[in-house]
Amino acid sequence: MIDSAVVDLSRIQFAATALYHFIFVPLTLGLSWLLVAMESVYVLTGKEIYRDMTRFWGKLFGINFALGVTTGITMEFQFGTNWAYYSHYVGDIFGAPLAIEGLMAFFLESTMVGLFFFGWQRLSKPGHLLVTTLMALGANLSAALILIANGWMQDPVGSAFNPITMRMELTDFWALVFSHAAQAKFVHTVSAGYVTGSLFVLGISSWYLLKGSNIEFARRSFRIAAAFGLAGALSVIVLGDESGYAVSESQKSKLATIEAMWETEPAPAGFNIIASINEEEQKNNWAIKIPYALGLIATRSTTETLPGIREIRAENEVRIKSGIEAVIALEAVRKEPQNAELMARFRSLEKDLGYGLLLKAYTEDVRQATPEMIRKAAHASVPPVTTLFWSFRLMVGLGLAMLALFALAFWSSARNNFQQKPWLLKWALFFIPAPWIACEAGWWVAEFGRQPWTVFGILPTHLSTSSLSVADLYGSLFGFVGFYTLLLVVEMYLMFKYARLGPAVLQPNKH
């Protein structure tokens, strides 16, 4: 059996490296379009201040981008190094969008980044704008393909199990690409990036305005960021809601968990704003509720019921029992792949194969599973509630606060009085970390909420790891975290230094 310490350490390492990577990604996604907007104004009006804005924010973009690439290299290879069985089991499907990402998106983004920085003197004005646009397009396409891959882990469509190769295989490429889960996730995630980029520019511009330096530069940057940020914040919330709808179709356990909904309620279910969660007794000690809200959001109907955690666990217990038969049928058909009768039996049980595999956390041979093991596996088939419940509320709360900030910033920039509102400028400045916190909380909900699966309903997390030792994992975990932390410190130092220097870093005493 796989050492549970190996599984835990592999998960911690993946979470750490992925969350580190996502410190840098959202800023790239959003800031790249802001650069396009600023440079477009420059090309249309010929006003040099917009070129300097593009170059200055571009410098900060570059400082961030370098670490995005550094931490991204790990992500491309870590499935192989640390999740070898996952890579074998679903690589036929999951590998495709990753490879396409490289060929279609990351090549474009990376090639254009070079020309963005070094092509100012060699390209015409529209030529350079084209480069900046392609860079932003590449970054966003990149996100689309990665989220198609992740969307499949959340809702594994377009694929089937092959007993001979002992893995999931692609049956319908377009179902994978246009999966509802993937599309909703994509727009939700890139919009979060747009909010991040906008708040970064809004916050730093506000700081210049509060200090009274680089006024013209900061005013223009503030306006562009306010408009783009408002659009992003609206989109992130609408598509977050769409993601919630997609989740309710594919992962009822995630939805029940983030809502701490223990019992199946009569439709439409209420929404818990806050609650005191009691995991032990599978109930909330108390909760403040909005009646009907959850049912309406998650099912778009007033009659459809949403199952509570207790009901989901009971249903999963039945599927685990049927899954034992599926595992046994698979072993039989693998010995005689040509036997049509055995194959037919396996196909009839295939949908519960993953549930049978959940038992492998407790016993090597699922035939030996005791009722106690089955009960434990069913209990663990829904993740722990507390952190999911609160990280979801953290994300949504910050999202709404950012929407309010951008709405006020946009309103004030339309009325041209934001310089007279130091409270607004301070709010923008001190809120710079907010989108990052919301993004990381969002990934926590998406990934921890899918547990105990790496691919929902198909492959349990504890079977997905590589055959490594605990010592290997301690070594690499400390290596990654130590190295990344060191680089993050360097990055923050440069980011603060260049933000302080301001546009003067391009040519002293200009704006």
Next chain:
Amino acid sequence: MFDYETLKLIWWLLVGVLLIGFAIMDGHDMGVGTLLPILGKDDTDRRVMINSVAPHWDGNQVWFITGGGAIFAAWPFVYATAFSGMYWALLLVLFALFFRPVGFEYRSKLPNPAWRAAWDWGLFAGSAVPALVFGVAFGNLFLGVPFSLDDTMRSFYSGSFWALLNPFALLCGVVSLSLLGLQGATFLAHRTEGTLQLRAKLAVSVLAIVLLLAFSGAGVVVWRIDGYVIQSIPDVGGVINPLMKEVVRQPGAWFGNFQKLPILWSIPAISYVGALLALLAVRAGKTLIAFVGSSLACLSVILTAGVALFPFILPSSAMPKASLTAWDATSSYVTLNVMLWVALIFTPIVLAYTSWAYHVMSGKVTREFIAANDKQLY
């Protein structure tokens, strides 16, 4: 359009194309990084070297990333087994590569000499370590890698990191390091001038000779070691897994493909032609031809190794029948087919805008240019 067997063969070629693309493109900026402390005598020299590849290294690195992705998509068995088995070797490469994006971007952001020197060593490590490890990894493929597969296709690795560093594999490491070094040196000879260019030209001569000696030496060793041969395998055009074949080890078997099809000898021959062309052209002042010669050497050295191993990709010394081959380590028909279309559409587009980027940034990088654009350059 193609049957499964043909698709498997095409994907063996396409992964080869990606590795060759990596060696030619990322190879030359890794070569520049490797030569940074050797040829760059002062800060300005080193900035000339860094800025000769500054607009391109990022795009070039995507050959490596896409290579990883393509192996994942086309050969998931290989992706899973090789990278988890040779865990510390791959992590060493990744950790070294971490220095590159930050090294390029941050190095000249501060004038402090200690800061810059630290990043220069980072860029050196980020270039030389991967260049060396890739050869070491290839060398170990010829020796066989100690892994086994269980009935559920889970792989187990029974070797250690240190066992990878055997003399033959290190010799292969010298091949890859000198190969990518030669790429960097010919590129620098083409894109720089003055004394730096003279030093680059000297490096071309030295590295071309080292490459040919190491390549020949590795060839002699491969002749003497046991290769792997498939004794029986079900229909290679069908759906099969790696445990369905029988494999034996035989001395000299890695030369089997060349003996069966003597025309293949022309591939290693091109390595000699390419390296000598680089050496002679650089002396005649034809620096672009020297770069082409060096690129030819990249192509043929990788192809030589691939053809010798074919159809093996990852031979297993611990459980020979579990060896991964181009016939039984691949993705399904549907995935290979979809990915072929993606590759056919996007590879030409990538090559087109990459060429355009080099065209836009063409010309020599000079010390004067660095001095005049201090704040804008790396």
